[in-house]
Amino acid sequence: MEKVKCECGHVNPYGTYLCESCGKPLIEEDDSLVNMRYEGVARRSQTYKKTIVDKIWNFFSSVKVGIWIIVILLLASALGTIFPQEMYIPPGENPTIFYEQEYGTLGKLYYQLGFHNLYSSWWYMLLIAALGVSLVICSLDRVVPLHRALKTQRVTRHTKFLEKQRFFATSEEAIENAEEVMQKAEKALREKKYKIYNENGNLLAEKGRFSRWGPYVNHIGIIIFLIGAMLRFFPEMYIDEYIWVRDGQETVIKGTDGEYFLRNDQFIIELYDEEDERFREALERTGSPVVQTYQTSATLLRRVDNGAVGLGTELEEVKQHDIRVNDPLTFDGFSLYQVDYKLNELSEFTFTLEAVQDEVEEDLSEIEFTVNLYEPEMVYEFDNGFRIEIMQYFPNYRMNDGVPETINRIPDNPRIIFEVFTPEMDPETDTGEISLIGVQVNEPLNEQINGENQYRIRMIGVDMNNVTALTVRRDRTLPILAVGGAIFMIGLIQGSYWYHRRLWIQNRNGVLWVAGHANKNWHGLEKDFDYVASKSQIPVPVDQLDKDMSDETESRND
Amino acid sequence: MKRNRLIIRSMILLVMVAAIGYTFYNHFSEERGIVDRDDEAPNFILEDINGNQIELEQLRGQGVYLNFWQTYCVWCREKMQYLRDHYEEYKEKGVEIVAVNVDEGRGSVERHQERFNINYGLYLDRGSLVTNAYGVTSLPTVFLIDENGVVIEKQVGGKTENQVLASLDKLVPSQ
Numbered sequence: 001m002e003k004v005k006c007e008c009g010h011v012n013p014y015g016t017y018l019c020e021s022c023g024k025p026l027i028e029e030d031d032s033l034v035n036m037r038y039e040g041v042a043r044r045s046q047t048y049k050k051t052i053v054d055k056i057w058n059f060f061s062s063v064k065v066g067i068w069i070i071v072i073l074l075l076a077s078a079l080g081t082i083f084p085q086e087m088y089i090p091p092g093e094n095p096t097i098f099y100e101q102e103y104g105t106l107g108k109l110y111y112q113l114g115f116h117n118l119y120s121s122w123w124y125m126l127l128i129a130a131l132g133v134s135l136v137i138c139s140l141d142r143v144v145p146l147h148r149a150l151k152t153q154r155v156t157r158h159t160k161f162l163e164k165q166r167f168f169a170t171s172e173e174a175i176e177n178a179e180e181v182m183q184k185a186e187k188a189l190r191e192k193k194y195k196i197y198n199e200n201g202n203l204l205a206e207k208g209r210f211s212r213w214g215p216y217v218n219h220i221g222i223i224i225f226l227i228g229a230m231l232r233f234f235p236e237m238y239i240d241e242y243i244w245v246r247d248g249q250e251t252v253i254k255g256t257d258g259e260y261f262l263r264n265d266q267f268i269i270e271l272y273d274e275e276d277e278r279f280r281e282a283l284e285r286t287g288s289p290v291v292q293t294y295q296t297s298a299t300l301l302r303r304v305d306n307g308a309v310g311l312g313t314e315l316e317e318v319k320q321h322d323i324r325v326n327d328p329l330t331f332d333g334f335s336l337y338q339v340d341y342k343l344n345e346l347s348e349f350t351f352t353l354e355a356v357q358d359e360v361e362e363d364l365s366e367i368e369f370t371v372n373l374y375e376p377e378m379v380y381e382f383d384n385g386f387r388i389e390i391m392q393y394f395p396n397y398r399m400n401d402g403v404p405e406t407i408n409r410i411p412d413n414p415r416i417i418f419e420v421f422t423p424e425m426d427p428e429t430d431t432g433e434i435s436l437i438g439v440q441v442n443e444p445l446n447e448q449i450n451g452e453n454q455y456r457i458r459m460i461g462v463d464m465n466n467v468t469a470l471t472v473r474r475d476r477t478l479p480i481l482a483v484g485g486a487i488f489m490i491g492l493i494q495g496s497y498w499y500h501r502r503l504w505i506q507n508r509n510g511v512l513w514v515a516g517h518a519n520k521n522w523h524g525l526e527k528d529f530d531y532v533a534s535k536s537q538i539p540v541p542v543d544q545l546d547k548d549m550s551d552e553t554e555s556r557n558d
Numbered sequence: 559m560k561r562n563r564l565i566i567r568s569m570i571l572l573v574m575v576a577a578i579g580y581t582f583y584n585h586f587s588e589e590r591g592i593v594d595r596d597d598e599a600p601n602f603i604l605e606d607i608n609g610n611q612i613e614l615e616q617l618r619g620q621g622v623y624l625n626f627w628q629t630y631c632v633w634c635r636e637k638m639q640y641l642r643d644h645y646e647e648y649k650e651k652g653v654e655i656v657a658v659n660v661d662e663g664r665g666s667v668e669r670h671q672e673r674f675n676i677n678y679g680l681y682l683d684r685g686s687l688v689t690n691a692y693g694v695t696s697l698p699t700v701f702l703i704d705e706n707g708v709v710i711e712k713q714v715g716g717k718t719e720n721q722v723l724a725s726l727d728k729l730v731p732s733q
Contacts, residue, residue, distance in 0.1 A: 053568050122586065129578040136574065230577070233585045250685070257592050258690030308613060309691045310602040310683065375684075378665035392669055406630045409662055 008158070015042035021154050023161030033544060034164040036517055039149040043141055060130075060137040069131050076127065080118035083110050132226045139219045150209060155199035157504055159513065165504075167516035167525060169539035174510030181512065184536035185505055192528055194503070205503040212519065214495020221488030228480035239334070241472040246345070247465050250301060250315070255472050256334065261301040261315055267341060267468040269294045294341055296323040296468040300331055323470065333474050340469035346373055346411045350461030351437075353386065353420065356454055368460070373411035385423025388457070389432075392417040397438065414438060417445070420455050501525050505538060514541050592693030594712050599624070599703045602688045604658065604681040607668050612656065612681060615707070621653040621729025622703040626683075626694045628660050629670045633716030634698040638676060640722045645678045652705070653729045655679075660697065661686045705731040 004012045010021035017027050018040025025034050034040065043061070059065060083103055086095050095116055099107035114121030162168060175181065179201065186196055186203060194205035232238040241254035243262070250263035270292040272279045283290060301315035321329040328335040353367040369380040369388065373395065380388045394406040397415035404415070415438035421427050433453045434445040444453040499521045506513040518525040522543065533540045593600060599622075603613045614622070625641070627634035641655050648655075655678040659667050667680050683689050692701065700713040702725055710728065717725070 051564060053564060053571060056571060057567050120585065122582070125582065125585070129581075132578075133571075133574050136570070140570070227577075230581050233581050252686055252690045257693065258687070303687070308601040308603045308615070309687045310604045311611065312603060313687050375663040376665050378668060390665060390669075393663075393666055408630065409628070 013042045016040065017042075018161065019158065020149055020152065022156065022158040023154075024158035025160055025164065032164065033166055034161065036165075036519075038142055038146050039153070041145040041149045043145065057137060057141075060134045061141045063138060066131070066134040066138055069127060069134055073124075073127050073131065076115075076118065076124060080115050083107060083115070085118065086116045089116075128226065128229070132223060135219050135223055135226075139216050143213070143216045146212065150212065153204075155197045155204040155504075156202045156506065157515075159508075162504060162506065162513050162515040165515040165517055166522070166544050167514075167529065167541040168544060169514045169541040171512040171539045175512065176510075178507050178510045178512055181536050181538060182505060182507055185532050185538050188532045188535040189503065189528075192531065194501075202506040203504070205505075206501070208498045208500045211495055211498035212500050214491050214493075214498075216491070217494055218488055218491025221484050221486070221491055223484075224487060225481055225484030228477045228484055231477045231480065232475075237476045239472060239474040242339075242469065243472060244342070244467050244469050245296070245298075246347075246467050250299075253334070253336070253472055255474065256332075258309075259303055260318075260331070260334075261303070262329075262336065262470070263299040263301060264468055265297040265299055265320075267294070267296050267466045269341060269343070269466075293324060294338060294468075296338060296470065297321075298323050298329055298336070300329060328473075333476065335473045336470045337473060338468070339471050342467040342469070344464040345467050346414060346439075346462065347465040348372055348461075348463035349414070349416075349459055350463075351457050352460050353388070354456055354458055356456050364455075370461075371416065373414050376416075387421040387425075387427055389419045389421070389427065390416055391419050391434065415441065418457055420453075420457065422455075499524070501528065503528070503532070512538060514538050516541055591712060592691070593701065593709060595709055597709050599701060599707050599709050600691050602691065604683060604688060606679040606681045607664055607671065610679065612679065614656075614703075617654055617656075618707055619652070619705050619731065621705055621726075621731055622701075623653060623655045623726060623729060624692075624701040624703055625655065625657045626660055626689055626692070626697055626699045627657055628697055629662060629666050631697045635674065637698055637700075637717055637722060639674060640717075640719045641678065642674065642676050644723065644726060648726050648730070652731045653726055656681060658683050658688060660689045660694070700725070702729055704729065 002014055004014065004016055004026050006012060006019035006022060006024055006026060008019060008022040008024065010019055012020050012026060017035055018025055020039075020041060023034075023040075025040075083099065089095060089098050095111060099111040099116060101107075103110065110116060114123065118124050182201065182203060186198075186205075189196060189203075189205040192207070194207045197204040197206070235255070239255040243251055243254055245251045245262055245264035247264055247267050250261050252258055253260040253262050271289040272283060272292045274280065274283050274289070279290075297320070299320045300318040302318050303309070304314040304316050318331065319329075323329050323336055323338045325338050328337045330336075348370050350368065350370045352369075353364050355364060363384060364386075366384060367382050367386055367388075369382075371377070371390070376390055376393050378390045382388075392404070394404060394415045395409050395411040395413075396407040397404060397413050398407055399405075415436060417434060417436050419432040419434050421430065421432040425432060431446065433455055435453060435457060436443045436445055437457055437459065442456070442458075500519045501524065502517050503525075504513070504515045514529075516525050516529060526543070529541055532538055599614060601614045603611060605611050614624075623641070625634075625637065627638060638657060641657070645655055657676075657678060658681045660683055662682075664682060667682060670676070671680055692699075696714055698714075698716070700717075701709050702711040702713070704710050711725070713725065
């Protein structure tokens with residue numbers, strides 16, 4: 001690539017719009033005004049296309065590519081909301097068939113393309129990664145040349161550069177007291193807190209250059225934010241789990257490698273009082289009871305390491321806390337938040353035995369037994385010689401191809417198969433009366449003489465338990481995200497609330513050339529020019545963009 | 559100048575690709591469990607349904623087929639029947655089968671043993687202490703532990719009879 005030598009003697013890299021030194025336009029464009037973007041420097045990416053590294057670099061350096069990545073990300077994120085994400089489909093549903101069943105072919109496609117788990121799908125992650133790469137390369141490719149150009153800018157600029165600024169004026173002919181005017185102008189500019197650079201009687205006044213770095217500071221913030229988001233894929237940095245704990249029971253806290261346990265000492269729930277005048281109206285509107293507080297009184301336990309786990313493992317109490325919404329139990333970087341609950345889970349059934357026909361001579365009144373649905377005793381023996389055995393227990397019963405089984409060990413739909421032995425029977429050899437019992441179910445299973453059992457097990461009591469649901473959180477990425485966000489905001493403010501203004505006043509043999517440039521808020525620059533003119537009689541620049549526009553309207557009227 | 563630029567660009571790209579690559583690798587590769595290949599198997603003490611205690615350390619010198627299961631896990635059931643059919647044969651060769659039930663009542667396990675005529679020890683892990691210490695999250699999960707107490711393989715999911723036999727063969731002590 002050839003370098004371009006300007007008439008001022010400066011050698012510019014290929015692709016330079018305005019000479020880095022004197023500002024003379026090197027690439028003539030039809031526009032009457034020069035393009036001041038990035039000070040007219042050559043963006044590096046546009047110049048070299050040689051090795052594969054350069055090609056990759058150039059691809060990501062393009063702002064167009066960056067915008068397309070953002071557009072695709074937005075589209076993908078929008079499409080991901082059409083059907084529910086995997087974590088929001090009804091629990092227990094199999095996603096491989098759920099989407100097709102529920103939403104047809106579109107649903108199947110949705111699932112196959114990974115939209116059901118959008119944020120962890122490989123292509124979405126790749127897009128985010130590409131956005132990060134694009135941000136880094138785009139910023140680097142622009143901030144480095146821009147910084148150099150602003151740092152090394154010369155005070156004396158080429159007349160073409162001045163002429164083609166949006167704000168430009170000249171005194172046309174030499175004025176007598178040019179130097180005096182310049183001095184007055186300089187004083188006025190100093191009052192306005194401009195930084196003044198002098199060279200051969202020419203003047204450059206500059207203010208607010210640091211606002212040019214705003215977008216790059218902003219990008220650094222985004223990159224730090226993205227790094228924080230990336231770290232969430234590492235369990236050391238981020239854990240988000242879910243545990244259910246029954247009243248009075250303890251369970252391991254997921255994510256702690258089996259080290260910590262939580263005991264639910266008591267779960268309580270308070271509903272808003274429907275009788276209370278203050279709430280009545282609002283409650284009638286919602287139509288269902290509204291929770292006022294729900295709270296888990298919990299004890300944190302830690303496994304004592306004594307060589308072997310299992311029998312004899314001790315759990316020592318670490319601390320107690322009442323977990324409420326937004327008042328988590330915290331330990332060792334983890335937080336346990338109250339998120340859900342389940343009331344009235346079955347925990348115990350109490351049964352009695354009675355005769356179907358009233359002609360048995362045994363006294364059955366003393367037979368009463370309780371079956372713990374988490375840990376049932378399998379044999380119940382009574383003083384009068386009766387013996388009842390549990391043949392099978394299904395905590396969550398279902399029929400699967402004609403075979404009874406349990407879905408899991410949660411007693412949501414418990415069924416028990418009992419065998420009743422009378423005192424005359426030998427449990428080892430005889431077969432007792434068998435019946436299947438559950439909630440509102442009581443079926444004899446073996447054929448008796450009359451087609452009916454002689455005895456009937458009747459449920460006389462039910463005990464229930466409450467279960468609390470907590471999320472286990474560990475998020476060490478929060479400080480990183482906060483720092484990224486803060487830097488993002490600083491960059492945004494820096495670039496939004498300040499702006500970069502420059503005024504050139506040149507004395508060319510008594511003729512004054514005045515030009516100005518601002519990266520935004522041209523009105524402010526105009527006011528500064530008016531102020532300087534009021535103090536020093538410099539020619540007041542006109543906005544050449546306005547002039548062009550009025551020219552156009554005039555010619556259109558012709 | 560140009561060479562410097564190429565080096566700088568390559569380095570920046572390399573750092574970014576490495577960071578992204580590592581994230582992808584970490585996210586999409588199968589996670590290493592708490593206890594996995596080449597780890598020493600954590601010692602545990604459990605009781606079977608008949609009240610017999612077992613301590614893993616006492617089984618040094620034998621290969622241990624440590625199987626975590628539940629009664630309503632269909633894949634576990636099949637595997638446990640293959641194990642039943644070959645238990646005696648491999649016991650003579652120095653392989654012990656330890657089937658740890660995950661947090662179910664004694665009664666359910668007893669019935670399971672009767673129903674499937676299981677001839678090896680069914681150990682109860684009420685409270686899931688051992689299960690959690692081994693980082694078991696789905697069933698069945700099997701740890702093959704050699705005669706020195708080192709895990710040589712972790713297996714998750716259902717297996718055919720031949721696969722189970724191949725695993726048992728790996729556990730036969732070498733001498």
